[in-house]
Amino acid sequence: MWAGVTDTAQRRREQRGWYFYDWACSVYSTSVLTVFLGPYLTSVAESAADADGFVHPLGIPVRAGSFFAYSVSLSVILAVVVMPLVGSAADRTGRKKPLLGAAAYTGAAATTGMFFLDGDRYLLGGVLLIVANAAQSVATMLYNSYLPQIAPPEERDAVSSRGWAFGYVAGSLVLVADLVLYSGHASFGLSESAAVRICLASAGLWWGAFTLVPLGRLRDRRATGSRATAGHGLRQLVATVRDMRRHPLTLAFLLAYLVYNDGIQTVVSQASVYGSEELDLGQSTLIGAVLLVQVLAVGGALAMGRLARTYGAKRTILGSLVAWTVTLGAGYFLPARAPVMFFVLAGGIGLVLGGSQALSRSLFSHLVPPGKEAEYFSAYELSDRGMSWLGPLLFGMTYQLTGSYRSAIISLAAFFVIGFVLLARVPVRRAIGEAGNQVPERM
Known part of the structure; x- marks a missing residue:
């Protein structure tokens, strides 16, 4: 109660x-x-x-x-x-x-x-x-x-x-x-x-x-x-991770999410640097592109929610990871000083941004053992933050080694490709059953 x-x-x-x-x-x-x-x-x-x-x-x-x-x-x-x-x-x-x-x-x-x-x-x-x-x-x-x-x-x-x-x-x-x-x-x-x-x-x-x-x-x-005690937070996190080992499929999904979500967060935080430094776009163009992402993210989340009802959350997320990879590939070849093309790219990001994260959270909720929702979601949030330094680090190191923002932005595709492979290998329906939850009709 x-x-x-x-x-x-x-x-x-x-x-x-x-x-x-x-x-x-x-x-x-x-x-x-x-x-x-x-x-x-x-x-x-x-x-x-x-x-x-x-x-x-x-x-x-x-x-x-x-x-x-x-x-x-x-x-x-x-x-x-x-x-x-x-x-x-x-x-x-x-x-x-x-x-x-x-x-x-x-x-x-x-x-x-x-x-x-x-x-x-x-x-x-x-x-x-x-x-x-x-x-x-x-x-x-x-x-x-x-x-x-x-x-x-x-x-x-x-x-x-x-x-x-x-x-x-x-x-x-x-x-x-x-x-x-x-x-x-x-x-x-x-x-x-x-x-x-x-x-x-x-x-x-x-x-x-x-x-x-x-x-x-x-x-x-x-x-x-x-x-x-003062160390309770750290001990609780360790205890939760140990408990997750009893649900390896839940842990497998969490690992996949942490990988591709790191890619998402890095694209969002580094896109303006790429647009200004590599594509030679003005600040007004970047602001307009972010506004477009803000608006389309809401509609994209709703649209992906409808797709999930038809094709299942896992398939819809996998489709979004393909879309993220294609978007990065298009960004790599985007010509400089082409604001219209940059807006098209921003539109693509907006359409998959909200839905990728919203569906991932809802799918994870099915993989949490009953009675441990708060405990598992605390680890989910903390682990999310813990992984999200790798993308910016890869972006920064790639630029440092190559001197090219195009190489830096395309390097982030690795997060979506690896995340796709890891998620595709998770038998979601069996994972839900092993967590002790009722398996929805379509996943």
């Missing part, structure tokens, strides 16, 4: 507050991480580079074009170290809201500080990116953990979907404003650099301002695991 808030009015109030955290933080993902920071930080690093095109953080030679990708990788590694500790503290004390606030405002402050990222301050940009990205991961983990407490099982899908929709709407609105500011920066008396820095900083201000809403409406619950 669900042990959450039974008072309907109070539950609805918390749910509405919960939606607003997605509204607050999604702007960071779209405006900062996806659109502006990659190309801008790369240009700052290039201005600080030596004659051979290298910068030297801590004395380590790094090709300027790889600096952003390496910084993303480091931020994910930091998040993976911090998340179990913060999660354990939240479970042990029951004071989840102060931890959410601390993580959110750390990320918002670092993002706002990007206003001062000019000249050759690439190290400042790298530090701010690492802090902001890790803080966002920690805050998102805490935010997601509220869902079982504020929504009974029969409401959970709808509540989760509304939060997701809030985030996409906020990201789209702010991107439109960013496009106006960036495109008309001269008429506002701003340089191009100043316009970008304002767009970056405003995302941090937006994040901080709207985080006040969930912090005002969500409430802490008394801790149920009073015996938890």
Whole structure:
């Protein structure tokens, strides 16, 4: 029986507050991480580079074009170290809201500080990116953990979907404003650099301002695991992985997902760098392309959901991985200064982006043993973050070794090819049965 808030009015109030955290933080993902920071930080690093095109953080030679990708990788590694500790503290004390606030405002402050990222301050940009990205991961983990407490099982899908929709709407609105500011920066008396820095900083201000809403409406619950110790989060993760060994087919699916999802996340985070540095596209084109992805991702998810009802989730996901591979291949051959073709490519990404992840999550839910949903999904989220540094690392290393962004982008096809092979080998119907769940008619 669900042990959450039974008072309907109070539950609805918390749910509405919960939606607003997605509204607050999604702007960071779209405006900062996806659109502006990659190309801008790369240009700052290039201005600080030596004659051979290298910068030297801590004395380590790094090709300027790889600096952003390496910084993303480091931020994910930091998040993976911090998340179990913060999660354990939240479970042990029951004071989840102060931890959410601390993580959110750390990320918002670092993002706002990007206003001062000019000249050759690439190290400042790298530090701010690492802090902001890790803080966002920690805050998102805490935010997601509220869902079982504020929504009974029969409401959970709808509540989760509304939060997701809030985030996409906020990201789209702010991107439109960013496009106006960036495109008309001269008429506002701003340089191009100043316009970008304002767009970056405003995302941090937006994040901080709207985080006040969930912090005002969500409430802490008394801790149920009073015996938890400081290392409980790490021990629980280890225990869950050990339990997964009793369900090797569930673990096999999780491995396939982690591989191809890493490819998805890397394409999203590095596409703007590829578009600006290799394809010589302007920032306005990149913003428009991301807006197109935002809009089509919603429709694509709905369309892939319908396909899954006809062909099954596994086949639909496999089809999406083929589409991702074809899209990367097309991106490799895309001519420079061809914005229309880039928009077509962005449209392809948008159509498969939302559905790939939504169907993967729903398929995994069938492979979780009854009564262990929260435990398995905690490992799912933490493992997801743990793998998502490999794609940016491969992208950065490929560029460092070859000096070609085309080679770097096509290298990511390996994640989709390997993920396809691993997923194809998972007998999903048998995996569902061995997990102790009823096998749906079509999978």
